[in-house]
Amino acid sequence: MNIREFQQHIWHIYGHHDSKRGLSKTYKWLLREVGELGRAIDNNDILNAKEEIADVLAWLSSVAKLLAIDMETVAIERYGSGCPKCKSIPCKCTYREK
Numbered sequence: 003m004n005i006r007e008f009q010q011h012i013w014h015i016y017g018h019h020d021s022k023r024g025l026s027k028t029y030k031w032l033l034r035e036v037g038e039l040g041r042a043i044d045n046n047d048i049l050n051a052k053e054e055i056a057d058v059l060a061w062l063s064s065v066a067k068l069l070a071i072d073m074e075t076v077a078i079e080r081y082g083s084g085c086p087k088c089k090s091i092p093c094k095c096t097y098r099e100k
């Protein structure tokens with residue numbers, strides 16, 4: 003399953019709910035899932051982190067769909083040639099802690 007197929011898959015499962023909920027509330031769910039991933043990381047709970055990464059990806063895909071954004075297209079446009087800033091693989095930009 004590629005990124006586009008995953009986005010379609012999630013939309014087939016949840017699109018009717020996501021459409022009803024709307025962009026703003028669906029985005030808030032994405033943020034909630036990112037927070038849950040952060041807690042799994044802080045707790046070194048790899049099993050839970052796996053679930054949360056899948057959830058974050060699913061909610062991100064719903065947010066993108068509600069914005070009529072094809073995730074695969076934008077991912078390739080932005081990162082297909084490497085780092086968006088230096089265009090290199092691996093990135094040659096100066097390392098920054100944050």
Ligand SMILES: [Zn+2]
Nearest residue numbers: 085088093095
């Ligand atoms: Zn770079």
